[in-house]
């Protein structure tokens with residue numbers, strides 16, 4: 001499989017970046033919401049946070065910058081021709097939201113902690129300070145983290161339903177071309 005995209009298919013780099021981010025973000029949801037709904041104790045959350053949620057979130061942030069640079073330096077597979085204008089708008093709008101969330105979920109988590117005078121140190125490396133020791137900022141960041149997360153649940157539902165509709169109802173190539181080669185058979 002080629003590394004680069006072509007006009008009608010995603011290359012290996014785009015596919016790996018897509019599914020890696022999807023997997024990590026799913027686990028971010030599990031860990032984040034286990035704490036938000038108080039299913040795990042503060043002590044368990046502290047472990048989740050240090051060993052998964054914070055470092056994995058920073059990995060998503062690093063990957064999304066690389067992904068955006070890759071996306072805009074490559075050919076981009078077109079959406080299928082049969083899609084109506086509002087379907088294109090919904091699909092593209094969802095993609096913009098997903099990219100925005102991949103940037104701002106980690107940044108708000110990072111800034112929220114720094115505002116409380118707590119280092120953010122994935123893999124033992126202290127990251128630069130954002131809003132260091134400006135307490136009110138931590139509440140704002142926590143709220144934004146939460147609102148983007150709830151928005152993300154809705155947009156992801158739309159994204160997944162859209163992908164399944166392409167495959168099951170429209171029977172086009174949209175989902176197949178994002179999957180590893182040979183995973184979904186053509187009719």
Ligand code: HEM
Pocket residue numbers: 018021022023025026071077078079095096098099156159160163164174175176178
């Ligand atoms: C956290 C989870 C996910 C995130 C953040 C995410 C993000 C994205 C983004 C940003 C794009 C647009 C790529 C571009 O045009 O630059 C995309 C495309 C795509 N995603 Fe996802 N995705 C996720 C999960 C999924 C899942 C679970 C599925 C399948 C059921 C899926 C199927 C697709 C497909 C088929 C495309 C290609 C659409 C096209 O060809 O234009 N995604 N995804």
Ligand code: HEM
Pocket residue numbers: 025028029031032033035036053054055056057058060101102105106107108109110113120142145146147149
């Ligand atoms: C893609 C990246 C991320 C995703 C998808 C994500 C997702 C979530 C979700 C769904 C929640 C539960 C709802 C909420 O309270 O906001 C949460 C909570 C939280 N996240 Fe993240 N997060 C990400 C990155 C980060 C990073 C990088 C940090 C810290 C540096 C962080 C720190 C926190 C904290 C402190 C909470 C609050 C837990 C509590 O309610 O006490 N997150 N996250």
